[in-house]
Amino acid sequence: MTDKPLVISCPLPRTLPLIFAPDRLAELHARYEVIETTDEDLPGLPDAVLSRARHIIGQPPLDTATLARLSALRCVFNVESNLLNNMPYDEVFARGIHVVTTGAVFALPVAEMGLGMALSLLRGIHSADADFRAGTERWGGDGNAGMRQLSGATVGIVGFGDLGRALGRVLTGFRPRLLVHDPWQAPSVTRAGGAEPVGLDALLAQSDVVFVTAAVTSENAGFLGAEAFASMKPGAAFILLSRAEVVDFEALMAAVDRGHIRAATDVFPQEPMPADHPVRGLEGLLLSAHRAGALDSAFAQMGEMVLEDMDLIDRGLPPQVCKRAERETVARMRSRPVSVN
Ligand SMILES: NC(=O)C1=CN([C@@H]2O[C@H](COP(=O)(O)OP(=O)(O)OC[C@H]3O[C@@H](n4cnc5c(N)ncnc54)[C@H](O)[C@@H]3O)[C@@H](O)[C@H]2O)C=CC1
Ligand SMILES: O=C(O)C(=O)COP(=O)(O)O
Numbered sequence: 556m557t558d559k560p561l562v563i564s565c566p567l568p569r570t571l572p573l574i575f576a577p578d579r580l581a582e583l584h585a586r587y588e589v590i591e592t593t594d595e596d597l598p599g600l601p602d603a604v605l606s607r608a609r610h611i612i613g614q615p616p617l618d619t620a621t622l623a624r625l626s627a628l629r630c631v632f633n634v635e636s637n638l639l640n641n642m643p644y645d646e647v648f649a650r651g652i653h654v655v656t657t658g659a660v661f662a663l664p665v666a667e668m669g670l671g672m673a674l675s676l677l678r679g680i681h682s683a684d685a686d687f688r689a690g691t692e693r694w695g696g697d698g699n700a701g702m703r704q705l706s707g708a709t710v711g712i713v714g715f716g717d718l719g720r721a722l723g724r725v726l727t728g729f730r731p732r733l734l735v736h737d738p739w740q741a742p743s744v745t746r747a748g749g750a751e752p753v754g755l756d757a758l759l760a761q762s763d764v765v766f767v768t769a770a771v772t773s774e775n776a777g778f779l780g781a782e783a784f785a786s787m788k789p790g791a792a793f794i795l796l797s798r799a800e801v802v803d804f805e806a807l808m809a810a811v812d813r814g815h816i817r818a819a820t821d822v823f824p825q826e827p828m829p830a831d832h833p834v835r836g837l838e839g840l841l842l843s844a845h846r847a848g849a850l851d852s853a854f855a856q857m858g859e860m861v862l863e864d865m866d867l868i869d870r871g872l873p874p875q876v877c878k879r880a881e882r883e884t885v886a887r888m889r890s891r892p893v894s895v896n
Contacts, residue, residue: 557588559586559587559588560586560587560588560607560609560610560869561587561588561589561590561604561607561608561609561627562583562587562588562589562590562608562609562610562611562612562865563590563592563597563600563604563605563608563610563611563612563613564589564590564591564592564611564612564613565591565592565593565594565597565611565612565613565615566612566613566634566635567593567594567613568635568892568893568894568895568896569634569635569854569857569896571583571589571591571612571858573851573854573855573896574634574657574854574855574857574858574861575855575857575858575861575862576855576858576859579855579858579859579862580858582862583858583862586862586865587609587610587865590604590608594613594615594616597615597617597621598618598620598621602624605621605624605625605626606624606625606626606627607627608625608627608628609627609628609629609630609868609869610628610629610630610631610632610865610868611625611628611630611631611632612632612634612861613631613632613633613634613635614631614633614635614638614639614641614642615641616639616641616642617641617642617643617647618642618643619643619646622642622643622646622647622650628650628652629651629652629653629868630652630653630654630655630864630865630868630874631647631652631653631654631655632655632657632861632864632865632877633654633655633656633657633880634656634657634857634861635656635892635893636656636657636658636660636661636857636892637656637658637770637888637890637891637892638654638656638880638885638888639888639892640885640886640888642654644880644882644885644886645882648882653868653873653874653879654879654880654885655864655874655877655878655879655880656877656878656880657856657857657860657861657877657878658717658878659717659860659877659878660848660853660854660856660857660860661717661718661847661848661849661853662717662718662720662721663721663725663853664847664848664849664850664852664853665718665721665722665768665796665821665847665848666718666721666722666724666725667725668796668821668843668846668847668848669722669725669766669768669794669796669847670722670725670726672794672819672821672841672843673705673710673764673766673792673794673819674705675819675841676764676792676794676817676818676819676841677702677703677704677705677708677763677764677792678699678702678703679698679699679701679702681841682838683698686698701790703763703790705726705729705731705764706729706730706731707729707730707731707732708729708731708732708763708764709731709732709734709761709762709763709764710726710729710731710732710733710734710762710763710764710765710766711733711734711735711736711753711758711759711761711762711764711765711766712733712734712735712736712750712765712766712768713735713736713737713755713758713765713766713767713768713769713779714736714737714767714768714769714770714797715735715737715740715744715745715748715750715768716737716768716769716770717878718768718796718797719735719737719748719766719768719769720748722766722768723735723748723749723750724749727749731764732751733749733750733751734750734751734753734757734758734761734762735748735750735751735752735753735758736752736753736754736755736758737752737769739884740752755778755783756786759783759786759787760786760787760788761788762787762788762791763788763791763792764791764792764794765787765791765792765793765794766794766796767779767793767794767795767796767797767801767802768796768797769797769801770797770798770888770889770890771797771798771800771801771888771889771890771891772884772887772888772889773886773887773888773889774887775801776800776801776889777800777801777802777803778801778802779801779802779803779807780802780803780806781803781806781809781810784806784807784809784810784815784816785810785815787810787815787816789815789816790816790817791816791817792816792817792818792819793807793810793816793817793818793819794818794819794820795807795818795819795820795821795822796821796822796847797822797890798822798890798891799820799822799823799824800824800889800890800891804823804824807820808833808834808837808840811837811838811839811840812837812839814839816839817839817840817841818839818840818841819840819841819842819843820840820841820842820843821843821844821845821846821847822845823845826844826845826893826894826895827844845893845895849893849896854896860876860877861877863875863876864876864877
């Protein structure tokens, strides 16, 4: 036993070497006694350990009894970073324990992927490459039927959290008219991100490109369905980056299949998708196997964020770097964490 503050670590599917660069991992061990465990084994740790734990790295399910034994706990650092409704948040907050997430690390990687998808859908980059390989390429303007520019387009972003705002930033060079629908955001916050707050119907009807970066919540499962796709402009691009559960995936496939819209998706109702799933043969749908956020450089930022906030909390200050779970929404989040990093 040492007199260093104690950290319980159970970050699966992440690992400490994934989220801490070697020098940062050394710093973590220099500053803290680190007990590595799993979600399943945590409640079985002795009281002598649980009662000294100041920070948890991970989001283990905690019941009231285990929470009571974690009497020195100050912060849960959720490095997955989607929140599970797996602890009595009312009690957690009543005890002044912070719950924070490192999800912002994915914002720029996802935004850049979204930008690439938009350009590829609007200019047919991926489809022209496939045609060329198949010997069916069309040269010059003949290969540009239905193609359009991103510059000056009307772009809609559904969900203007970390991902959506990062997208807004990477799009600025294209000078879009930026429409945002986010019912949980104050209009002035949306405007501060350079966007016009609008209703979902207006966004869908007016946008040339629609990005979806809304979290799944207890209220919005499948809220983008057949009607939503039908209300989009013919030939508009729909780019799904957050979670498949916010759309009716069959309806999305049908809208693409009949040629009404073109689309790209990084996320699927089942991951991995079955080998024989019709989505694999659907022309007009650009497919990406949940790769948008998962860059090594993003994962490594998590450790940096955690160390900075641990230091603030250890000095009696509030966390400033990670995003805090809010008491009003924490138990309403439904985006399932990934199982493959
Ligand atoms: N494809 C990938 O690699 C990645 C996907 N994600 C997914 O993207 C989602 C968003 O991530 P962040 O921006 O970091 O989360 P965030 O919590 O910062 O933003 C989510 C936004 O969705 C909004 N929202 C809630 N209900 C809505 C509705 N009905 N319509 C429109 N907006 C609504 C919220 O107000 C919030 O602003 C996450 O839930 C996560 O599952 C996150 C990282 C990587
Ligand atoms: O990669 C993603 O899609 C993410 O949302 C990352 O966070 P997660 O591990 O899924 O909670």
